[in-house]
Amino acid sequence: METLELQDTYQQDSQQLRSPCATTGGAWLNELRGRALQRFAELGIPTVKQEAWRFTNLRALSREPHRLADTGNLEIDPAILDRWAVDEANNHRIVLVDGRFRQDLSNLDGLPDTVRFTHLAAEWARDPKFVESHLGRYAPFDGDALTALNTAFLQDGVVIRIGRDLRLTEPLHILYLSSGQQAKRVSHPRTLIVAESFSESVVVETYLAAGEAAYWTNAVTELVVEPGARVTHYLAEFENEHAHHIHTLAAVLDRDSYLESQNILMGAALARNNVRVAMNGAGAEAHINGLFLGHGNQHLDNDIVVDHRQPHCSSHQNFRGILDDKSHGVFGGRIVVREDAQKTDSSQSNRNLLLSDDARVDTKPQLEIYADDVKCAHGATTGQLAEDALFYLESRGVEPRDARDILVYAFAHEIIEQMKLLPLRKQLEAVLLDRFSKIRQLGE
C-alpha cells in the first residue's frame, strides 16, 4: 500500500511538471520522462536486499513520498553562497535553488564564446539539437531506480559545453542549494557537461542548504569527455545533517581523454555517491579520489564502478574515510575489465580511520576481469590511530587531544593535497578544523 501511494504521488507530481521545452516542441523529452517514470515504478526505491545497497538503507525515502521542493523565489542571503566560492576573482557560478535556476544569484558572464555555461531551459531554447543529442545519453536508468526518478523529473538543470581546443583554467561553479525550509521535499538536480575534443576544464558541484529541514537531493550529472579532452570534476557535498543526498556522476571517456574526479562527502544524514566511469576509448585515463568525513550518526557511502571497455586505459581510485562517533562509512568499488580491454592498468585503494568504538566502515572491492593482459591492484585497510605515532607526538610535548587531531589531518591530507583548487582545499580544511581543532597551528 505504501508503495502504491509512493508511485501515485511521483506519477502525479511528474505529470504536473511544466516542461522546459514546452514552447519548442520536445516530444522526445516528454517521452524520455515517461519511460523513466515507468521504469522507476517497476524498480522502486532500492532496498538492502539488493547487493549494491546492502549497507545503505533508504527506508526513510520509501516510507513516504517526498513532494517536489518548491519555494518560489525564496530570498537567499548571498553570503551562504559566497562562503563556498571556489574562485573569488572570476566567480563563474550558476545557482539553482531547489532545482530551479536563479538568475539573480548566478554569474554567467565573462566567459569565452566557446563556453556554454547556462541552465537547461535556456540552452534548450538556444540549441535544442545539442541538448537532445546529449541529455539522457550517458546516465542509463534501466538498472538504476534513482536515476530513473531523476530523469522522470527532468525540468531544469545545468548545461556546460566546453568548446573544442579551449583551455579554460577558471573553474565553473555549480551551486545546488536546498532551501531546507520544509521536511519531506525533494529536488532532482540534473547537470550535463560536454567537454569537446582537446578542451581542458574544471567543474565544481557544491551541494548545500539554507535551512535545517530533512530534505532529499537526488542528483544526476552526465559528463562526456571527448577525444583528448581533460576534465577535473569536484563533488563537494556539504548538505545539512538531516538531508538525504544521492548523487550519480555518469562519465563517459572517449579516446585519450582524462578525467579527475574528486569527491568530498561531509554533510547529510545519509549520502550515497555513485561514480560511474565508462572507459569508452583507448588510452583514456581516470583518477577517482574521495574523502568522506563522518561524525554523529552520519551514513556516507561511495559506490564506484569503472568499466574498462577499450584497451590501454588506466583508472585509479583512492578513497579515504574518517569516521567518528556513531557514523557509518561504506566504500564499494567495482572494476570491470572487458575482454577487449587489454593492457588495462587499474588500481583501487580504500583506507579508513575509525575514531570511536561505535564508528563503522564496510568496504567491498570487486574485480571482474575478462581480459588476460591487465594490471589490477586493490587494497583496503581500516584501523585506528597508531598508538606509537600518538606517543611519539606526546613525547615531544604535544597534548594528547592535539596529537590525535594532527594524525587525523595527516590521514586526510593525502587526498586533500591532490585537490589543486586551493579555495576548495581551504573549505575542506576549515571543516576539518571545525571538527579537529589543532590543525590550525600546523600551517602549510
Added chain:
Amino acid sequence: MLEIKNLHARVEDKTILKGLNLTINPGEVHCIMGPNGSGKSTLSQVLAGRESFQVTEGEIRYKGRDLIELEPHERAGEGLFLAFQYPVEIPGVSGMQFLRAALNAQRKYRGEEELDAAQMMKLFRAKAAEVKIDMASLKRSVNEGFSGGEKKRNEMLQMAILEPSLAVLDEVDSGLDIDALKIVSDAVNAMRSVDRSFLLITHYQRLLNHIVPDFIHVLVNGRIVKSGGKELALELEEKGYAWVEEHANITVG
C-alpha cells in the same frame, strides 16, 4: 636533575626493572650498558611515560618533581627528551609541522609566547647549524622512507631544536655506519653544557669512542650491578657482559 630510587617496572605481567637506582646531576653524561633484555629500553620508555610500562615500586624525581605523575607531554614541557630507538613514521605530517607543533606546545606549557612561522624558521636554521645537521629532511613527512641513519639524525635535529635539559638517547648508535655515527655523536657533543644532562643507553661500547661519558653503569636483569668511570667501558669490551653477569649473580645471590 634526575633521581631514580628503587625503581620497579613491568610490561604486562612481566617485571623488567627490579630496584634500579640512578642519580644524574646537571651537566653530566651517563651511559647505561647492558645485554639484551636487561631492561635498558624499558627504562627509557618509563622515563618518557609510555602507558604500557607500569611503575610498581620506587620513585623518580626530575628537577625535584615526581616524574611519574606527569603525562608524557608534560614531561617534554619540563625539558625531558627521548630519542627513540625506533623513530616513528608519520605520513602526511612534515618534519617542519611536527616541530612547530611540538615547540609551541612546549612553550605554551612553560607559559612562554608561541613563535610564528618566521621565528620558527630562524630558530630551526640556527639550531641545525649548531649541530651541523642538514634541515632538508624537515620538508619530508616525519621519518617516512628515511634510512636508519636519517632517522637517528632527525632525532638529533629534533633534540637540538627542542633544547631539553635531560636527553635520554635510546640506542641512538644502533644500525649506523661510521659516518652517521660520527654525525650523531658530534651533535650530542655540540649540545653538551653545564646545565644539560644526557643518559645514553647502548648495547655497544663503540659509541663511547665518540661520546665520552662521565659515568658508566651496567644494567643486568633490571638492576644496575656495576658503576664506574669511562674506563669501565674498556673493561666490559675486554671481558664481555658475562663477566658482570657473573658478578651480578654473586652480589645478588
